[in-house]
Every structure is written in C-alpha cells, then in structure tokens.
Amino acid sequence: MPEYKIQYFNVKALAEPLRFLLSYKNIPFEDVRIKSEDWPAIKNTMPMGQMPILEVDGKRAHQSLAMTRYLAKQVGLVGSNDWEDLEIDMAVDTINDFRMKIGAVQYEPDEEVQKKKRVTLDNETIPFYLEKLEAMAADGHFALGKLTWADLYFVAVLDYLNYMAKKDLTENRPNLNKVKETVLALDGIKNWVAKRPQTDL
Amino acid sequence: MPEYKIQYFNVKALAEPLRFLLSYKNIPFEDVRIKSEDWPAIKNTMPMGQMPILEVDGKRAHQSLAMTRYLAKQVGLVGSNDWEDLEIDMAVDTINDFRMKIGAVQYEPDEEVQKKKRVTLDNETIPFYLEKLEAMAADGHFALGKLTWADLYFVAVLDYLNYMAKKDLTENRPNLNKVKETVLALDGIKNWVAKRPQTDL
Known part of the structure; x- marks a missing residue:
C-alpha cells in the first residue's frame, strides 16, 4: 500500500x-x-x-x-464510466461553487464590503444553492443514486461551510441531512x- | 458517434x-x-x-x-493512469484559479471596490500566477511533458483571460507562448x- x-x-x-x-x-x-x-x-x-x-x-x-x-x-467511490464520472464531477463542482461563494464573503478583507456581501449571501446565494443541492440529493445521494465521493466531499466540508456561513446549512433540509447521516454512519x-x-x- | x-x-x-x-x-x-x-x-x-x-x-x-x-x-487527451490524470487536473485547476481571481475583479459590481482590487490583481496576483504557470510550462506543456487537455484548456480560455485582465498575459512568457503556438497549430x-x-x- x-x-x-x-x-x-x-x-x-x-x-x-x-x-x-x-x-x-x-x-x-x-x-x-x-x-x-x-x-x-x-x-x-x-x-x-x-x-x-x-x-x-x-x-x-x-x-x-x-x-x-x-x-x-x-x-472505489467513482463512477463506472465517463458519463457517471461527469455526473459526480457536476455535483462536486456545484458544492465547490457554493463553498467559494461563501468563502468570497468570509474572506473579504474590507469590513464594509463584507457586510454588504453577506446580506446578498444570506438572502439570495445560500437559499438558491441549498434548494438546488437539496433537490440534487433527493434520493439521499448527490450522484448516481448511490454512495460516491460527492457525498463524502459534501459531508467532509460541511462544518467548514457552516462555520463560514455562520449557520447550520442543513437545518430543515431532509435530503442533505440524509446524505450526512449516511456518510457519518460508514x-x-x-x-x-x-x-x-x-x-x- | x-x-x-x-x-x-x-x-x-x-x-x-x-x-x-x-x-x-x-x-x-x-x-x-x-x-x-x-x-x-x-x-x-x-x-x-x-x-x-x-x-x-x-x-x-x-x-x-x-x-x-x-x-x-x-x-484521448488524458493521462494513462490516475496519477497522470491528477497532474493534469492540478494544472487545469491552477489555470482555473487564475481565471477566477481575474474574474472576481472583472465582475466586482462596486466600482470603487473593483478599482482597489484591480491594483492588487495587477501588482500581485497576475505576476504570481504568470510566474508559476510559466514555470509549469517549462517544456512547452502544462503536464506530463506532452499535449494534454490542460494545454487546450489554457489556450481556449486565454482570450477571455486577456480580456478580463485588460492585458496580453503571455507577453514575454516564452513557455506560455510555446503552449499557445503548439495548440493553435493543431x-x-x-x-x-x-x-x-x-x-x-
């Protein structure tokens, strides 16, 4: 090994x-x-x-x-063909876009600018992404209807996302919580x- | 097909x-x-x-x-094993980071904030990335010492990068120009x- x-x-x-x-x-x-x-x-x-x-x-x-x-x-947490790997990558990149949008606010050095950007983040960006991610995880997984590295990626970075967003992002999101439970039970x-x-x- | x-x-x-x-x-x-x-x-x-x-x-x-x-x-522009694909992905993600850093300035909606950020972009971010990318392309390719999708990716987005950066990013960068010439000659x-x-x- x-x-x-x-x-x-x-x-x-x-x-x-x-x-x-x-x-x-x-x-x-x-x-x-x-x-x-x-x-x-x-x-x-x-x-x-x-x-x-x-x-x-x-x-x-x-x-x-x-x-x-x-x-x-x-x-072995990948797809079994190129299209399946694309589906996983699409989910991962969407989660990563969400991470970067939250990060762009969290790491904005100018305090006044940050304050303004956090309002847009809270009122628009976070609800938009959470609705999309919740829909993507409708069957308890982000891709292929089974456990893939997209699920592990999301759960692994979730504490970081929550920290930067200053809230519990999976609250009242049963599908995202299902992903979290599944991964943490492995x-x-x-x-x-x-x-x-x-x-x- | x-x-x-x-x-x-x-x-x-x-x-x-x-x-x-x-x-x-x-x-x-x-x-x-x-x-x-x-x-x-x-x-x-x-x-x-x-x-x-x-x-x-x-x-x-x-x-x-x-x-x-x-x-x-x-x-068929990928590596021949997982580690080679990782090397290509590393190059692509670095080019993409550069794209996003330039884009964050270009698409900053607040004009005053944008002006300040463009100074940092011009004086720090762009020189830093160009030096790294130029070194990565030392043998005329971004990964594996041969043509991969990292080369095509870079040349395909280069006009967009130049447009957002408001300058010719490959000027006086012989290795990056070599990549450009190679791809455009295919x-x-x-x-x-x-x-x-x-x-x-």
Whole structure:
C-alpha cells in the first residue's frame, strides 16, 4: 500500500475530504498539521503557496479537488464510466461553487464590503444553492443514486461551510441531512470522526 | 458517434475549451449561441441558471470543467493512469484559479471596490500566477511533458483571460507562448479558429 501524507492547518476545511476518503477504507495516513506560526516559513516551499498538500510515496500533489478525485479513484467511490464520472464531477463542482461563494464573503478583507456581501449571501446565494443541492440529493445521494465521493466531499466540508456561513446549512433540509447521516454512519468515517482532533472548522 | 450540442453565449470564454476539444478530433457539434436578450427567459431552465451546457445524445450536463474533462476523455487527451490524470487536473485547476481571481475583479459590481482590487490583481496576483504557470510550462506543456487537455484548456480560455485582465498575459512568457503556438497549430484547432464566430472574449 502506498504511504500517504496530508499536510494542512489544524482544521478540517479543504483537507477533510482527503482524510475522509482514506479513512473510508481504513487506509493509514500521516496527518501533518502545520501551526499558523510556522506557516510563513514554509509557505514558499509549497507549489502554489497553499495547502492542503498530499504526498503519495513521497510524490507531492496540490489542488484539493484534484487530490480528492485521485483518492476517490483509489478507494472505489467513482463512477463506472465517463458519463457517471461527469455526473459526480457536476455535483462536486456545484458544492465547490457554493463553498467559494461563501468563502468570497468570509474572506473579504474590507469590513464594509463584507457586510454588504453577506446580506446578498444570506438572502439570495445560500437559499438558491441549498434548494438546488437539496433537490440534487433527493434520493439521499448527490450522484448516481448511490454512495460516491460527492457525498463524502459534501459531508467532509460541511462544518467548514457552516462555520463560514455562520449557520447550520442543513437545518430543515431532509435530503442533505440524509446524505450526512449516511456518510457519518460508514464504519471508516465513524472511526475517523471519533478520533480526529476537535476543531471548529 | 454521439450527437454533441453546446449552448452558451456568443463568446469563447467557458465554452471554448469544449469547442476546442471536439474540434481537435474534428467531431461535429451543434454550436448554439444564445442572444443576451433571450437569456432571461431561459435562464431558469438551466440546471444552475448558468451556461455553458453540453448535451450528449440529448443528455444534458453543466459545470464547465467537469464537461471539459469528460470531452478530454472522449478525444484521448488524458493521462494513462490516475496519477497522470491528477497532474493534469492540478494544472487545469491552477489555470482555473487564475481565471477566477481575474474574474472576481472583472465582475466586482462596486466600482470603487473593483478599482482597489484591480491594483492588487495587477501588482500581485497576475505576476504570481504568470510566474508559476510559466514555470509549469517549462517544456512547452502544462503536464506530463506532452499535449494534454490542460494545454487546450489554457489556450481556449486565454482570450477571455486577456480580456478580463485588460492585458496580453503571455507577453514575454516564452513557455506560455510555446503552449499557445503548439495548440493553435493543431489541424483541428486551426480549422475551428479559422471558422468560428469572431468575438472579443
């Protein structure tokens, strides 16, 4: 089995889908968590000055979605043909668009601008995406009517989304809650969630 | 051969990678271009209220990168194993990050905010990304040292990037220009570029 190493900050956020996918198959990995005060010294050693980073037998990768898709293939949570993989990618990219729209407000440096943007986020963007995502998950899964990496991706980043949105996004969304329950009930995920460091986001 | 139909506005932008990939193999496709004045009436019929849309034998897909990856598989511009596909995805996602950072400024609705953000974009973001992309393309390709869909993706969206950045991004970047020349010299692409509707972005 390859040796996996994940490098990120001490948060779930964008590394948690990687941790979920490996945990799903009980694949061991080194879970390196860089302290904020150590980050400036190593930032420039990272391919794009960013984390997460995934190492597989010493070979280094970046770009969180690309790495997540790679691990999904390794653990068999992908489609059985190109069209099925497209359907999964469509779901994942839609969840990721939602994440970026919330993030654009959360990380807006100008306080006044942020305040204005959060009103639009709360009144328009979040309700729009939640309605779409709830409809996509009508049968309890985001794609193909079965468990795929889209489901694990959503549940893995949900705490981060809730943190940035400052609300419980799955409240009164039975389909999204079903996805969450299904993923969190998987043995490997349950074990990981029980033992992972406790962090807000 | 499947029947392909692309729906988008009368611009290159996010649909051009799809058009490039099909053209690369001289695969015919219906190139539907929605007029701006007709868009409000059909916006709500689109999966996420957005285009481009790709139809394959009547089955509809959305999410531009997901569709581009799908077509790349159909025309054989992907890697030969999961790690190679990860390397291509890393390059594509980095180009796409660059596109989104430029787009966040271009589409900022508040004029004052936009002005401030464009200074940071010009002085920090664009030089940072161009240096990274130029280094990635050191051997004339973005991934695997050979032609992949990352190269076609970059060249297909380049006019759009230049339009939003208000400058020629590949000026004095020999490696990026090499990628551009290589892609534009491909027979299928040359034919497509010669016959496509002329648009600024």
